[in-house]
Amino acid sequence: MTRPKRSDKKGETRLDRTTALDLYTRMVRIRQFEEKAARLYEQGLLPGFLHSSVGQEAVAVGVCGALRKDDYITSTHRGHGHIIAKGAGLDRMFAELYGRETGFNRGLGGSMHIMDFELGVLGANGIVGAGIPIAAGAGLSIQLRGTDQVAVAFFGDGAINTGAFHEGINLAAIWDLPCVFVCENNLYAESTPQEYVLRIPALTERARGYGIPGELVDGNDLVAVYDAARRAVERARAGKGPTLLECRTYRWYGHYIGDPAVYRPQEEVEYWKARDPIPRFEAWMKEHVGFDDADREAVWQAVAAEVEAAVKFAEESPLTPVEAALDCVYS
Amino acid sequence: MTRPKRSDKKGETRLDRTTALDLYTRMVRIRQFEEKAARLYEQGLLPGFLHSSVGQEAVAVGVCGALRKDDYITSTHRGHGHIIAKGAGLDRMFAELYGRETGFNRGLGGSMHIMDFELGVLGANGIVGAGIPIAAGAGLSIQLRGTDQVAVAFFGDGAINTGAFHEGINLAAIWDLPCVFVCENNLYAESTPQEYVLRIPALTERARGYGIPGELVDGNDLVAVYDAARRAVERARAGKGPTLLECRTYRWYGHYIGDPAVYRPQEEVEYWKARDPIPRFEAWMKEHVGFDDADREAVWQAVAAEVEAAVKFAEESPLTPVEAALDCVYS
Amino acid sequence: MRDNVLMREALREALDEEMARDERVFLMGEDIADPMGGSYKITLGLSTKYGKHRVRNTPISEIAIVGAGVGAAITGMRPVAEIMYVDFLEVAMDQVVSQAAKIRYMSGGQLSVPLVIRCQGGPGRSAAAQHSQMLEAWFFHVPGLKVVMPSTPYDAKGLLKAAIRDDNPVIFFEQNGLYNTRGPVPDPGEDYTVPLGKADIKREGKDVTIVAYAQMTLFALQAAEQLAKEDGVEAEVVDLRTVSPWDKETVLRSFRKTGALVVAHQAVRQGGVGAEIAATVYEEALDLVDVEIARVGAKFAPTPFAPHLERYVIPGKDEIVAAVRTTLERGGRFGAVGQAAAQRAGAV
Amino acid sequence: MRDNVLMREALREALDEEMARDERVFLMGEDIADPMGGSYKITLGLSTKYGKHRVRNTPISEIAIVGAGVGAAITGMRPVAEIMYVDFLEVAMDQVVSQAAKIRYMSGGQLSVPLVIRCQGGPGRSAAAQHSQMLEAWFFHVPGLKVVMPSTPYDAKGLLKAAIRDDNPVIFFEQNGLYNTRGPVPDPGEDYTVPLGKADIKREGKDVTIVAYAQMTLFALQAAEQLAKEDGVEAEVVDLRTVSPWDKETVLRSFRKTGALVVAHQAVRQGGVGAEIAATVYEEALDLVDVEIARVGAKFAPTPFAPHLERYVIPGKDEIVAAVRTTLERGGRFGAVGQAAAQRAGAV
Ligand SMILES: Cc1ncc(C[n+]2csc(CCOP(=O)(O)OP(=O)(O)O)c2C)c(N)n1
């Protein structure tokens, strides 16, 4: 079996300071949003389940940073990061987690189903793998309408053994659909380590089976993700068909907030926390585009204020009237 | 993209004359069964659909020839050949096609669902791809029971884009199940040529994505199929896990009896008829184990007599009493 | 208006006209492009006319067919996805039920899913257990879906056009046994639709109401003819046309007129749509019920292969006739419609 | 007999005892092995006790989980396949419905499919539309399947053991809201089973029958308590326990005794199991029906996320109480059970 080859083409990056700061801010927004949501959840203020993406910010931001507003994404149960990276306001995000009228989905969807058509967010999804063929369909729609948009599907490593993965990617491959398939490989599906359910060293081996390129990326390296995503997005926009990206990363929390994650060693968690994508990107910025503690402070404080205001907005928002629970069934 | 490599290890075959004659006879039984069934169908004597495997006999026989009676197979809508190759009597086969009490399934199943537990035939199947995870389950059962049986799934090229294919083969791969996955690649799924729905030169590319060996075989060359099947079966029996075999072949009839097959050029049909697996194996036998026209005549006549008797048996068999239509729902 | 148009033709015309009218409409499914033009030839010629981009052959990937339909529908297209047999929707149930049907709702009313899933199937052809199911009761139980099951070429064309224009996901089920039936259909290009959710009285009558849909409507009409001739009974046949949402008002109105009801489908009786219809009529008009509502449905078994067994399990005209006779007899209502008939009913 | 055993424990004991009793029994599913021991910890400890070969973690491959279960079942094993949420059975519907349920039949009675599919789920936890469904009506409509939905730890253990010993495919549905309930269960190792297909009268009463199953049985019992206290009404609660085949005799017997019936489930009302039960009771005992049978079920919508919306869509105790009051009031039967109650009912 061949060893997985990690792409190492950082030299080519075209990240300028403005873009870098923007991407950095998006990561910080995700981090603070997720941490705040976790605290609220632990206090029993948020109903339902909560799946945190802390630790995985570079994947969401690296990929969405390479997208335009009119590009589409489909997401997963662990979708907050993708949606925020795509541009979502934290106020309507929190409002949805609280189940309020002002939430993206008016409280009908909740954390696992956030959608916003304006932002091209076609939906977080509670069914593992289900967003993959839907993204292929969005790609098909783009191709038929003749626009130069791109459709991205995010999914976890757990999704790659679903029928939906197989059928969805093959369809995109044979029709050269403008899609990018992004596997956030955080090494676990719930408690199941990947090597239990896969006999290959890297998922990119599967790309060959569909006749499309696959690229293995360090998912905690924002620059690497951004560059790989740009390549894949450009390829898609140019009508050359889909790409499969595997971004290796790690979720700091358990599968859901409250999961003690007894299935993984503490050292492993520490190992990955030491590879936190945020300070890592700070270091890159310092070296390449200029970034200092004051910059850092400014971003973190601005985001903290945004989070605080957003939670207040959510908490003060009205409950959705019960009639909506019957009115939204049909168009 | 790499060109598909066809395995060419004929030298190693261990086919002796007795075995060869046995395999030859099985091919002739399939051919004559299918031709007779087609005629009966055209006369309106058989209800339902009929999918003929004429032209593909070497795959069924090459694979089943490498199996023991207590090994399992799952089959497809085009399953007569597999089941006959596994040892089925033509009398009960015809009786099932006629929908009679003496059929393998007492007329409750019909052509697309023939099963015989005694022969390890776990079922023809009307749902494309569905037999693949079932064969994996039979392999799991073998592994848990600790016997040295093997479970084989036959499926068409059309099945390889189903979720069931993906999930079933991956499961067998990660658990080292004693399975052999045999794709009868006859170049079409109904009217759809394979290149419409696949971006790879050979299906065996997909084997890599599951971390299992894949082998491309000339499916009209009985010896090649038999040898490849023996290797795969030995591997499975030795506990080394599954293999994916792709056997390139061709169906002479349309998708079903009555399909005018307007979607393929007549020259293509002629090309493949010229590669009929039966005379091809006759030539091999002549060269390697001895075979002459008298041998040929003897086999064809014996089989013709068997077919005639079998049809008579079926036609004279009683209809299944209607109560059976309600009695067989539960055990 | 043409007198004698094949159901197949009517369906093809609907697709053709909607594709011509609205370039967002496109088709995808297994073997639907030319030269095959679909397993049952409904799409024959359309890929030649509109190109292989708008009439797309797919792999055997039902999850992807429906899933891609969902993705295209929520991003501005109006896909018509073909699933070769309704049975194969089992493969794609998540995409149908937990994606297509729920996306509008989960999005808080933001997104629409204007997706038509055309499929065909049904019993009566010795296609055995995996190719004969009538599964409408499942979809009927799923809020967010519409389920359309026409019985005539006219309705088929008008309903398919309406389904394509509808902004919701629609399961459009074409019963195979109807493909070769014929009936009047307006001239091509003469635009008409049949509204979803409205039943149609296919035959007026005063003695008993028969509610049916799809091919069972034809059997109900045949039954009604036989009952008129042999028993002097005038049955009213209500064709639901749309199974979900079903037209409660029309059914109730007819029942209030006739005072006797038979609900007939070829799906398995237990848990079938007939149970909901019967339960609802009891609930809404119990005072008028003086004899049990008869439910005709398949016996509790998968569909067997052998023709005589299939005929035993799956009901048709004869079972409807018997159900009507029993109902009227038990209701003591043959007095009103003829003595000879009552005697005959006694023999049932 | 122990007094106070958790439903979770009772289920685990059933699996443990059957694995100890019969080495053909094995488990597979997502995250069921230790240290996780299942998303809801039902299988905790079993992989440590029986080994990872007999308690197997699978990939997220529901088609393969059910399909491999079918393959193992027809070749001599007795698999218990776990599907994490009943909703995810949508992914595997072909294997459940067109393979597991039909193989015995299609084989002409040759093969048996002793496969148990354990799954859990249901509403009430703000899990939203894709993780809250009650889908029993689908399986109820499929000949060849059995559907078991226990409400107490005692039944859960006895039914699970019976399901594992049954030679047919069984959908064993554990409603999540019951996992932390407690009740009496015989001592471990004291072998007992609860027969499939038999309902249980969980509370005797003379005034009205409430038919329920799974968590709704608990709500029915709470409703009965409230009705006894506030209205002097004695409700009889029939717990179906097995939804398919359902125990018609017990339901009819109870109805014949009380003369009033409420059928309650949390699945969507339209096309739910309640429709079949109600229609059947009308058919079999129309002469005794003097007031409409009440059907309590979810409103016609997917399950919304926000708790107050979910509570609005999904029925519970209050809806049962209201249905009983309306039924008795409309039946003019409060005279028999107290005047004050009748007045209260008027306000409902
Ligand atoms: C079809 C389906 N099966 C099972 C589940 C339950 N489930 C939810 S998340 C999850 C693990 C997903 O793992 P992965 O795809 O790696 O994503 P991660 O949670 O690691 O981000 C599982 C099994 C589901 N939601 N859908």
Ligand SMILES: Cc1ncc(C[n+]2csc(CCOP(=O)(O)OP(=O)(O)O)c2C)c(N)n1
């Ligand atoms: C899930 C499913 N989808 C579609 C079909 C309809 N169908 C039956 S056979 C067939 C083509 C199968 O092609 P292939 O697997 O190559 O087998 P072949 O007929 O060539 O032997 C199709 C589409 C089916 N039976 N099951």
Ligand SMILES: [Mg+2]
């Ligand atoms: Mg993961």
Ligand SMILES: [Mg+2]
């Ligand atoms: Mg083929």
